[in-house]
Amino acid sequence: MSTGLEETSDAETVDVTEAELEALIGDRALARDEHENAPGFVVNPDEVQSVLGDLKDEAGYDHLSCVTAQQYEDRYESIYHLKKYDDASDEVSIVVPTTRDDPVSESAEPVFRTADWHEREAYDLVGIEYADHPDLRRILLPETWQGHPLSDDYDQDKPQLVTLAEHENPLADDHHDAESDTMFLNVGPHHPATHGVLHVKTVLDGETIVDVDPDIGYLHRCEEQMCQQGTYRHQIMPYPDRWDYVSSGLLNEWAYARAIEDLADIEVPEYAQVIRTMGAELCRIASHMLALGTFALDVYGEFTAIFQYTFRDREVVQDILEDLTGQRMMFNYFRVGGVAWDLPEPREEFFEQTRDFLDELPAKVAEYNDMVTSNEIFQTRCIDTGVLEPDVAKDYGCTGPVARGSGVDYDLRRDDPYGYYEHLDWDVVTRDGCDNYARVLCRMEEVEESAKIIEQCLDLLEEWPEDDREVQANVPRTLKPDAGSEIYRAVEAAKGELGIYIRSDGTDKPGRFKIRSPCFSNLQALPEMTEGEYIPDLVASLGSLDIVLGEVDR
Amino acid sequence: MGSDEPETQPRQAIHDSTAPSTDTRDSRIGEGVDDRFNSKLREAFGASPFILTKFDEFMNWVRGNSMFMLQFGIACCSIEMIHTYAIKHDVDRYGAGVPRASPRQADVMIVPGTIVSKFGPRMKRVYDQMPEPKFVVGMGSCTISGGPFQEGYNVVKGAEEIIPIDIHVPGCPPRPEALIYGILKLQERIQNGESSPVVVKPYELEEFGDLPEDELVQKLADEIDEDDLVMRYNWADSP
Ligand code: SF4
Numbered sequence: 109m110s111t112g113l114e115e116t117s118d119a120e121t122v123d124v125t126e127a128e129l130e131a132l133i134g135d136r137a138l139a140r141d142e143h144e145n146a147p148g149f150v151v152n153p154d155e156v157q158s159v160l161g162d163l164k165d166e167a168g169y170d171h172l173s174c175v176t177a178q179q180y181e182d183r184y185e186s187i188y189h190l191k192k193y194d195d196a197s198d199e200v201s202i203v204v205p206t207t208r209d210d211p212v213s214e215s216a217e218p219v220f221r222t223a224d225w226h227e228r229e230a231y232d233l234v235g236i237e238y239a240d241h242p243d244l245r246r247i248l249l250p251e252t253w254q255g256h257p258l259s260d261d262y263d264q265d266k267p268q269l270v271t272l273a274e275h276e277n278p279l280a281d282d283h284h285d286a287e288s289d290t291m292f293l294n295v296g297p298h299h300p301a302t303h304g305v306l307h308v309k310t311v312l313d314g315e316t317i318v319d320v321d322p323d324i325g326y327l328h329r330c331e332e333q334m335c336q337q338g339t340y341r342h343q344i345m346p347y348p349d350r351w352d353y354v355s356s357g358l359l360n361e362w363a364y365a366r367a368i369e370d371l372a373d374i375e376v377p378e379y380a381q382v383i384r385t386m387g388a389e390l391c392r393i394a395s396h397m398l399a400l401g402t403f404a405l406d407v408y409g410e411f412t413a414i415f416q417y418t419f420r421d422r423e424v425v426q427d428i429l430e431d432l433t434g435q436r437m438m439f440n441y442f443r444v445g446g447v448a449w450d451l452p453e454p455r456e457e458f459f460e461q462t463r464d465f466l467d468e469l470p471a472k473v474a475e476y477n478d479m480v481t482s483n484e485i486f487q488t489r490c491i492d493t494g495v496l497e498p499d500v501a502k503d504y505g506c507t508g509p510v511a512r513g514s515g516v517d518y519d520l521r522r523d524d525p526y527g528y529y530e531h532l533d534w535d536v537v538t539r540d541g542c543d544n545y546a547r548v549l550c551r552m553e554e555v556e557e558s559a560k561i562i563e564q565c566l567d568l569l570e571e572w573p574e575d576d577r578e579v580q581a582n583v584p585r586t587l588k589p590d591a592g593s594e595i596y597r598a599v600e601a602a603k604g605e606l607g608i609y610i611r612s613d614g615t616d617k618p619g620r621f622k623i624r625s626p627c628f629s630n631l632q633a634l635p636e637m638t639e640g641e642y643i644p645d646l647v648a649s650l651g652s653l654d655i656v657l658g659e660v661d662r
Numbered sequence: 663m664g665s666d667e668p669e670t671q672p673r674q675a676i677h678d679s680t681a682p683s684t685d686t687r688d689s690r691i692g693e694g695v696d697d698r699f700n701s702k703l704r705e706a707f708g709a710s711p712f713i714l715t716k717f718d719e720f721m722n723w724v725r726g727n728s729m730f731m732l733q734f735g736i737a738c739c740s741i742e743m744i745h746t747y748a749i750k751h752d753v754d755r756y757g758a759g760v761p762r763a764s765p766r767q768a769d770v771m772i773v774p775g776t777i778v779s780k781f782g783p784r785m786k787r788v789y790d791q792m793p794e795p796k797f798v799v800g801m802g803s804c805t806i807s808g809g810p811f812q813e814g815y816n817v818v819k820g821a822e823e824i825i826p827i828d829i830h831v832p833g834c835p836p837r838p839e840a841l842i843y844g845i846l847k848l849q850e851r852i853q854n855g856e857s858s859p860v861v862v863k864p865y866e867l868e869e870f871g872d873l874p875e876d877e878l879v880q881k882l883a884d885e886i887d888e889d890d891l892v893m894r895y896n897w898a899d900s901p
Contacts, residue, residue: 249779249780249816250779250780251885252882252885252886252892253779254878254881257815257816262815264815264897265897265898266878266897266898267878267894267895267896267897267898268779268878268894268895268897269870269873269878269879269882269886269892269893269894269895270779270780270782270783270892270893270895271783271870271886271890271891271892271893272783272784272787272867272890272891272892272893297781297784298734298765298784298785298788299763303735304735304736304737304740305735305736305781305784325778325780326778326780326781326784327736327737327775327776327778327781328778328780328816329737329776329778329811329814329816329817330811330813330814330815330816330817331811333813333814333815334810334811334813334814337813346810347810349738350737350738350810353737353738353741354741355741398741415748416748416749417749419744419745419748419749419750420748420749420750422745423745423748423749423750426745436742436835436837437738437741437742437835438738438834438835657737658737658738
């Protein structure tokens with residue numbers, strides 16, 4: 109279904125059977141551990157690098173999508189969820205237990221660059237230490253924090269101290285180093301170009317960036333803790349809306365819905381799947397519109413035209429979504445096993461309104477292309493800046509438009525099908541420019557593809573027989589998945605692969621709930637994209653990564 | 663703002679205890695012009711000379727009609743805030759302006775989102791950088807109580823723990839219409855010369871050396887300089 113370049117490297121890897129995996133890992137596997145989504149292998153904490161290295165080089169598992177850390181009564185555990193960029197449904201989990209007294213495990217960073225931040229997060233929240241890690245310090249919580257909040261002996265009522273000292277005046281003399289004449293510059297956390305509360309520590313040599321270090325955690329709202337405190341059936345669903353909050357609510361809800369439905373074996377009625385697909389794509393359009401508007405604002409200070417135009421279009425989408433779900437942003441519309449209610453009555457009106465929007469969309473997209481993408485200033489700022497090579501993108505676990513803008517043909521809607529996407533006719537957009545421009549174009553084209561999907565869903569919904577409009581499966585009032593069952597499931601959200609890991613402990617609340625955020629991995633690639641470039645390109649690169657801090661920090 | 667409501671003086675002193683203060687809430691109900699408005703002139707000329715009162719009123723009217731907003735995006739609510747600025751809702755109709763990127767040019771700060779421990783000191787700093795008189799609109803349940811994340815280990819239970827807030831707009835997120843209503847209410851209050859008093863909050867920026875010695879301070883003594891600014895969160899005392 110792809111339109112763009114096919115990925116060339118590692119293309120010859122074929123499906124690996126479980127037996128082959130067993131042979132590959134051999135004696136290093138201490139035990140087997142079945143996850144709902146993938147075979148799991150338990151390995152020794154000092155053999156992480158060799159096992160992951162073999163899996164990457166010999167079996168083609170080149171995508172470390174997530175690292176989950178958790179604490180059991182008798183041990184700590186890190187789980188490396190591996191996938192392939194060529195075949196997202198081919199997964200394997202590597203489980204690394206460590207003792208409670210000495211929670212040290214070998215870092216996977218030399219094999220997968222992306223493990224750097226993931227392991228820092230595991231250290232920060234759970235308290236596992238990673239030997240060989242290049243820079244093991246806290247990432248989400250302040251440096252001076254005491255204790256690890258997701259470990260079981262953490263006392264939430266203890267006082268904490270947070271300093272303001274890191275935020276020094278960038279103009280102070282001592283920031284000029286006499287020898288190399290570099291300057292230290294803080295961008296954020298309150299800065300218009302950071303799209304929220306991101307702090308980028310930058311070191312400049314003249315106008316050239318020599319070092320970039322994104323400092324995150326200014327919006328760490330304990331989303332995982334909140335989900336671990338909620339019951340599966342109803343209490344968790346409102347939270348996904350607040351991860352990626354630029355109206356991607358339904359896409360996020362789907363991530364949770366998909367994970368729990370697969371974990372608890374719930375079959376979603378087809379009619380509900382079509383509604384979900386339609387709603388999700390509407391959200392994708394809203395989200396990409398915001399990305400375009402803020403990007404235009406960032407690169408050429410366009411507050412009056414493009415920014416307002418995109419918000420005008422978002423308003424239309426939000427109106428449609430409000431009719432459908434009852435809220436403008438925090439939809440809370442999906443339910444475990446379906447959606448909350450059917451399309452609004454009168455249905456004809458809803459169809460008409462949505463079709464009107466779709467009919468006007470091509471003209472609007474043409475207008476954007478006229479004003480933004482074919483604008484000379486815009487092109488000068490975007491073409492060949494913020495270059496992210498495909499191999500680097502993969503190494504950092506980039507997904508979504510960021511990866512597809514670098515020619516990595518990876519889209520979970522097609523590669524690991526869910527919902528109704530399989531039965532619809534649409535294309536995965538890839539671009540091989542690898543620069544800021546390619547990423548923007550990628551999003552613009554995805555808007556058109558989403559419109560195609562919505563159109564088909566509308567046709568289906570309109571003709572759906574009236575007596576077969578089942579919006580929810582029959583789901584028990586209290587859900588209690590089998591104790592010990594674990595699952596990692598991802599969907600293609602607006603920013604990329606949004607994955608959820610759930611471990612059930614037999615109660616009606618998750619034992620561990622881990623969110624794999626696409627923005628978290630994408631943002632990690634920022635230094636690769638900006639070091640050696642000019643400081644204005646940092647702003648453009650940040651904009652084209654299209655991060656949402658609510659999702660980066662969770 | 664009826665006259666039968668209890669009158670409380672704004673407190674200007676640091677609290678002895680770290681217990682959450684309800685003074686802001688109480689004194690916000692107080693009436694009349696407070697000392698954030700032209701207090702110097704007032705001191706010089708006495709309580710209410712005729713011409714000064716009129717000038718005051720004029721100034722308040724001016725202030726109310728040209729509120730410069732701070733561009734301050736934190737979390738989900740900021741998306742609805744942008745929608746309020748943008749086409750369709752267009753808050754500029756009320757003279758509430760295009761957002762200013764620098765706190766030094768802003769009169770009004772809308773706090774649109776969840777405040778977490780790491781951001782608290784920064785928000786305080788941004789607030790301190792705004793020139794007087796300044797006003798704050800708290801947008802969304804997160805700025806009221808921590809909202810859906812109230813139980814989080816890292817979440818400040820309401821922005822009012824750190825800075826004084828003039829208007830609370832409830833909702834998660836509030837609709838743009840609700841925010842506009844809040845802004846209009848603020849406008850009204852500014853025009854009447856009302857504001858919430860500056861109260862020292864339980865969570866202040868202090869020099870590390872000034873903190874009372876306890877277990878936590880001793881532990882961090884090697885890492886933090888005496889004169890570094892710190893914010894101490896006493897979670898157990900939070901509402
Ligand atoms: S009140 Fe709701 S919408 Fe607003 S920041 Fe908090 S969680 Fe987000």
